[in-house]
Amino acid sequence: MKTGKLMIIDGNSILNRAFYALQGAQMLSASDGLHTNAIYGFLNILNKYLEEEKPQYLCVAFDLKAPTFRHKEFEEYKATRKEMPRELAEQLPYVKDILDAMNIKRLEMEGFEADDIIGSISKCAEERNMQVVIVTGDRDSLQLVSDKTRVLLPVTRAGRTVTEEYDANAVIAAYGVTPLQLIDVKGLMGDKSDNIPGVPGVGKVTAFKLIKEYGSLEGVYENIESIEKKSLREKLESNMELAFLSKRVATIERNMPELCKLDEL
Numbered sequence: 001m002k003t004g005k006l007m008i009i010d011g012n013s014i015l016n017r018a019f020y021a022l023q024g025a026q027m028l029s030a031s032d033g034l035h036t037n038a039i040y041g042f043l044n045i046l047n048k049y050l051e052e053e054k055p056q057y058l059c060v061a062f063d064l065k066a067p068t069f070r071h072k073e074f075e076e077y078k079a080t081r082k083e084m085p086r087e088l089a090e091q092l093p094y095v096k097d098i099l100d101a102m103n104i105k106r107l108e109m110e111g112f113e114a115d116d117i118i119g120s121i122s123k124c125a126e127e128r129n130m131q132v133v134i135v136t137g138d139r140d141s142l143q144l145v146s147d148k149t150r151v152l153l154p155v156t157r158a159g160r161t162v163t164e165e166y167d168a169n170a171v172i173a174a175y176g177v178t179p180l181q182l183i184d185v186k187g188l189m190g191d192k193s194d195n196i197p198g199v200p201g202v203g204k205v206t207a208f209k210l211i212k213e214y215g216s217l218e219g220v221y222e223n224i225e226s227i228e229k230k231s232l233r234e235k236l237e238s239n240m241e242l243a244f245l246s247k248r249v250a251t252i253e254r255n256m257p258e259l260c261k262l263d264e265l
Contacts, residue, residue: 006125006265007055008118009046010136011062011106014154015095017137018042019088021156027087038091043098045154045161049135057130057265059105059121061114062096068113070249076195105265112253115140120256121265122149128262140194143252145171145179177211184217187247198246199239206232217247 018041028037050058084092099106107117115138122132122144132149134141141151145168153164171179189207190198198207210227214220220227221240227233236243 003129004056005053005131005133006057006059006121006262007049007053007133007135008121009049009058009060010114010118010134010138010141011060011095012114013137014045014135015042015092016088017154018045019085019091021161034094035087035091038088039094039098042095045135048154048161049133049152053133055133057125057262059107059265060099061117061121062106062108063114064108064110066110068111068116069253070113073245073249076197081193081195107259109256109259112256116253116256117259119144119252119254120259121262123254124257124260124262130262140250140252142166142171142175143179143182144254176208181211181216183247183251184211184220186250187217187243188220190246191250194250196246196249197242199235199243201235202232217243 015038019038021041027035028040029035096106107121108114109117118134118136118141122134125132126146126148130148134144134149134151135154136151137153137155139153145151145166147168151166153166154161155164156162166174168179171177171182175182175185177185185204185207186196186198188199188202188210189204190196202210210220211217214223220236221243224233224236227236
């Protein structure tokens with residue numbers, strides 16, 4: 001049984017966050033014109049959390065351009081996302097080269113997102129009794145929080161980077177539901193940033209209220225007749241398939257056993 005701590009960096013998310021956090025009046029660039037703000041910011045964040053957390057295992061997960069299993073189930077998934085800015089795209093290969101030079105394992109797989117890699121690797125580590133720290137700018141990862149897994153969200157406030165840290169108790173304190181119930185909430189309210197539809201007409205407040213009351217999306221539909229507000233009940237009844245589709249699309253894959261090679265990290 002392994003022990004120790006694994007840190008997983010959400011590569012695209014942190015790179016994206018660094019790019020927009022370090023723009024200012026003029027973007028950082030090298031003498032040959034290569035923009036460097038994302039590279040510089042990414043490495044600052046990486047080094048900050050390495051120093052603070054001192055993990056024994058480390059990897060960085062990246063998205064690939066290829067469509068994922070979610071696109072096959074729901075063609076409009078992330079259809080409203082803007083293309084990566086050219087100034088950011090040109091920095092991505094350099095970050096990967098730097099990670100390779102630092103002997104930091106990077107993971108990417110066609111058909112899956114970085115979230116799925118993070119979900120699967122963290123589950124492997126938990127099963128080996130390891131502590132897991134996920135560094136990301138994406139709150140979707142909060143569904144992965146457990147008694148062994150924390151999520152660190154670097155955010156910029158008043159021009160400086162601070163960390164929002166979530167363990168299971170912090171998720172419940174902030175949202176009033178468990179980490180896994182956040183998936184059920186998204187099944188109802190959807191997610192505009194990922195173009196996940198949810199149930200039309202059901203917003204954030206109603207979604208959280210229903211999940212707190214009935215425990216899960218399944219619980220909502222098992223007790224649909226007890227929902228007194230007729231208009232809400234009709235919205236739920238007429239969009240049941242869409243709700244469960246949204247929940248499936250929002251669920252991070254955690255069973256990619258080919259990634260469970262923790263000695264490589």
